[in-house]
Amino acid sequence: MTVTVEIARRGTAPAPRRWVCPKCASEHDPAVVKENLSVCPACGYHQRIGARERIVQLADEGTFVEYWSHLRTLDPLDFVDLEPYPERVREAQGASGLTEALVAGPAAIGGTPCVLAVMDFGFMGGSMGSVVGEKLWRAAAVAADEGRPLVAVASSGGARMQEGALSLMQMAKTTCAVDVLNDARVPFVAVMADPCTGGVVASFVSLADICVAEPGALLYFSGPRVIAQTTREQLPDDFGGAERNLALGHVDAVVPRAELKDKVANYLRLLKGGGQPDGLERRRSSRSRSSRTRRLARATSARVAAAFKNPGREPVGGSGTAPGSPEEPAP
Ligand SMILES: [Zn+2]
Numbered sequence: 001m002t003v004t005v006e007i008a009r010r011g012t013a014p015a016p017r018r019w020v021c022p023k024c025a026s027e028h029d030p031a032v033v034k035e036n037l038s039v040c041p042a043c044g045y046h047q048r049i050g051a052r053e054r055i056v057q058l059a060d061e062g063t064f065v066e067y068w069s070h071l072r073t074l075d076p077l078d079f080v081d082l083e084p085y086p087e088r089v090r091e092a093q094g095a096s097g098l099t100e101a102l103v104a105g106p107a108a109i110g111g112t113p114c115v116l117a118v119m120d121f122g123f124m125g126g127s128m129g130s131v132v133g134e135k136l137w138r139a140a141a142v143a144a145d146e147g148r149p150l151v152a153v154a155s156s157g158g159a160r161m162q163e164g165a166l167s168l169m170q171m172a173k174t175t176c177a178v179d180v181l182n183d184a185r186v187p188f189v190a191v192m193a194d195p196c197t198g199g200v201v202a203s204f205v206s207l208a209d210i211c212v213a214e215p216g217a218l219l220y221f222s223g224p225r226v227i228a229q230t231t232r233e234q235l236p237d238d239f240g241g242a243e244r245n246l247a248l249g250h251v252d253a254v255v256p257r258a259e260l261k262d263k264v265a266n267y268l269r270l271l272k273g274g275g276q277p278d279g280l281e282r283r284r285s286s287r288s289r290s291s292r293t294r295r296l297a298r299a300t301s302a303r304v305a306a307a308f309k310n311p312g313r314e315p316v317g318g319s320g321t322a323p324g325s326p327e328e329p330a331p
Pocket residue numbers: 021022023024025026040041042043044045
């Protein structure tokens with residue numbers, strides 16, 4: 001445990017707190033780093049950011065409206081580890097100011113209307129439980145219904161262990177959500193932010209039409225230590241890094257945060273017009289699923305749709321704000 005003690009001479013103002021880059025150890029004024037989109041001005045290290053900050057960076061000013069913030073997780077397993085699950089959720093809500101690990105709603109990016117869904121790693125490691133899966137599902141349903149592209153920013157440690165198998169089921173549910181988008185021919189753009197792992201990278205994120213990552217982001221299903229122990233092989237030093245994932249064809253591009261909004265806006269414009277962004281053909285064709293898999297996905301999708309009748313519009317009030325959360329501010 002590290003204990004930081006600040007000592008200021010009596011009668012003098014305390015020295016301003018400095019932000020120290022964990023990669024290059026350079027020190028900066030936190031306000032300067034914030035102004036630089038939370039990227040180190042010296043080396044380009046991309047600091048993790050929360051969902052609200054991400055939405056401010058990506059969405060056109062004043063366009064994002066949060067939906068479904070009234071959804072709350074249950075405790076179906078009466079799960080207790082070091083503390084009861086409901087207590088852990090309350091702590092995460094208090095620390096983050098969010099109700100869950102995913103914030104979603106309609107927005108516009110570069111003038112193109114879309115549905116934006118952003119995960120927050122600060123909320124229980126961005127873990128995907130029932131509410132995260134439900135919100136992603138509803139976001140996709142609204143996107144398909146209204147013909148708006150879905151833009152998802154994923155940052156997650158994987159499934160939420162406190163909900164057991166119900167968390168794992170969100171992988172199938174969110175995968176079906178992508179299939180709903182495919183059937184509606186609505187584009188899906190995913191951004192992988194550090195870290196993007198486990199059940200999230202193994203479900204909806206990797207199925208996006210265009211999948212980009214931030215520089216240096218860790219993207220993998222299992223961590224290098226687990227894989228090295230299981231396979232008894234030496235893994236490369238850059239295992240799981242965004243740049244290696246690009247070289248292997250898992251992502252389409254590695255985009256610095258300063259360019260992210262313009263890139264996403266460009267993708268949305270091109271996909272809306274039926275164009276094909278340069279350099280993306282290889283991955284799109286290589287990820288084509290077999291007809292048998294697609295039939296299975298469609299059948300599963302229909303079953304999920306029947307279980308969640310009219311999921312997109314029912315919870316949304318006529319004013320465009322989610323019931324029970326009129327106080328939620330738009331950035
Ligand atoms: Zn740095």
